[in-house]
Amino acid sequence: MVLEDDIVRNHSEFYYELSSRRSGFRDDFFYLEPGAEYTVEWSVYVMPQSDDYYDFINQVRRDWNVNYTIEGPYYFVGLNDIYQPEEGLRKTIERKNVRYVCFWEIGTKEPVAEADNKKIRAYGSALFNPHVIPAREKHAQAAARWHELFPNVKVSQYYHCFFQGFEKPDDMTYQDSFITAADGSRVKSTYPATTDYIYRTVYPMPGNSFWKMHIDSLDYLFNDMKIDWLYQDESNGPGTTAKDRAGSASVTFNTADGNSALIDPSTNTIIQKCAILPVVSAPALQAGIDRARKAGGVTLFNGAPSMRFRNQPGVYAMAETQDVVSRANELHLTTPLAYGTGSPNFAAIVERLNYGTVYLREHLSYDSLALSKFFPLTIEEIHRGWIQAKERVITNRSGDFGWDGDYSARLWSFDHSGKLADENPAAKTYRGKTAIKVLPGGLTVLERVR
Numbered sequence: 041m042v043l044e045d046d047i048v049r050n051h052s053e054f055y056y057e058l059s060s061r062r063s064g065f066r067d068d069f070f071y072l073e074p075g076a077e078y079t080v081e082w083s084v085y086v087m088p089q090s091d092d093y094y095d096f097i098n099q100v101r102r103d104w105n106v107n108y109t110i111e112g113p114y115y116f117v118g119l120n121d122i123y124q125p126e127e128g129l130r131k132t133i134e135r136k137n138v139r140y141v142c143f144w145e146i147g148t149k150e151p152v153a154e155a156d157n158k159k160i161r162a163y164g165s166a167l168f169n170p171h172v173i174p175a176r177e178k179h180a181q182a183a184a185r186w187h188e189l190f191p192n193v194k195v196s197q198y199y200h201c202f203f204q205g206f207e208k209p210d211d212m213t214y215q216d217s218f219i220t221a222a223d224g225s226r227v228k229s230t231y232p233a234t235t236d237y238i239y240r241t242v243y244p245m246p247g248n249s250f251w252k253m254h255i256d257s258l259d260y261l262f263n264d265m266k267i268d269w270l271y272q273d274e275s276n277g278p279g280t281t282a283k284d285r286a287g288s289a290s291v292t293f294n295t296a297d298g299n300s301a302l303i304d305p306s307t308n309t310i311i312q313k314c315a316i317l318p319v320v321s322a323p324a325l326q327a328g329i330d331r332a333r334k335a336g337g338v339t340l341f342n343g344a345p346s347m348r349f350r351n352q353p354g355v356y357a358m359a360e361t362q363d364v365v366s367r368a369n370e371l372h373l374t375t376p377l378a379y380g381t382g383s384p385n386f387a388a389i390v391e392r393l394n395y396g397t398v399y400l401r402e403h404l405s406y407d408s409l410a411l412s413k414f415f416p417l418t419i420e421e422i423h424r425g426w427i428q429a430k431e432r433v434i435t436n437r438s439g440d441f442g443w444d445g446d447y448s449a450r451l452w453s454f455d456h457s458g459k460l461a462d463e464n465p466a467a468k469t470y471r472g473k474t475a476i477k478v479l480p481g482g483l484t485v486l487e488r489v490r
């Protein structure tokens with residue numbers, strides 16, 4: 041079963057009743073305004089010829105047209121990476137096939153007295169705080185340096201539209217944009233505030249006060265800092281505590297989306313209306329997508345899309361799997377990019393293939409070249425342990441792989457430590473599938489040349 045419309049995808053839970061052998065989905069949060077209508081879209085797939093979960097997933101991926109090209113690879117960098125000796129950096133860029141880089145958050149390096157002697161992160165209006173401007177300018181200078189030295193490398197800056205990095209507790213400037221719980225209190229972030237000033241939650245929506253701040257931030261990033269593509273953290277809402285969540289989506293109770301509410305199951309009456317953040321903030325996310333597309337770049341969102349508009353060419357989803365690897369399962373109906381630490385044990389890169397996903401992140405200093413052989417990637421099928429794309433097959437298990445007909449390809453074979461068996465393999469001609477033997481604990485990339 042597949043839920044396809046936006047509201048029900050954010051509300052519902054699947055269930056299976058063992059005694060009656062009955063399965064389905066339930067939505068305990070849906071309502072309609074008087075005179076309104078809404079079409080629930082869902083599908084049932086009957087797969088009589090296969091009991092392989094991935095055969096089902098691949099059919100849905102084809103039906104949803106989500107097998108568009110994923111560009112890459114991606115490197116999250118510090119400000120000082122661009123100021124390394126130029127000759128050595130050029131060799132690294134060429135060796136690792138660097139195409140996209142992203143700076144981490146802008147913020148003050150030292151504590152700020154008026155911020156309770158803590159550092160300020162440049163979320164929301166804090167991007168324009170006088171204390172943050174020197175750090176902001178250093179990021180802009182580093183971006184200009186990347187463009188000067190490596191015009192073919194696209195540059196981005198970490199962005200977050202659901203947080204205020206500096207805001208006094210009594211500041212009501214964006215009160216209509218506060219993310220609130222059912223009791224009217226402002227939802228708090230779970231992130232620790234030991235060294236940084238507490239992040240306070242907000243959301244941009246057309247018509248609310250924070251909408252303009254979101255647009256002003258995008259203006260700065262693309263017009264002044266001149267980034268080429270957008271990376272946005274936590275695209276489905278900010279990290280919040282469990283008690284501040286209702287249903288299966290991030291919500292706020294100070295506005296309504298017309299279909300979401302807490303409902304008394306005994307009387308079937310509405311207790312309180314609310315709004316799903318990815319629904320009401322969809323125009324804000326689309327504004328970022330449009331800016332990136334106009335700049336000739338892509339958009340990378342942290343979080344599997346809960347809205348259909350997020351599955352579109354040039355818009356990629358990732359999930360953080362460095363602490364919970366099973367989050368990779370959330371990516372099966374979108375771009376399967378599993379984020380991890382920058383200097384992982386190579387086994388972590390190999391392991392992500394067991395979930396039908398590819399590892400996303402590494403440092404420029406990371407020794408293995410595996411990620412440089414993963415992109416571009418136009419997926420045809422994902423499976424447990426291997427992925428087939430138009431450009432390449434990536435596998436952590438031995439078997440027969442390839443494409444129909446004649447083709448030329450190179451075989452990149454990595455051992456358990458990420459070292460290449462041959463650093464310059466010759467292209468060979470193949471016909472149909474070919475037998476590939478993966479080194480113990482390693483992975484192999486069959487890269488199609490023509």
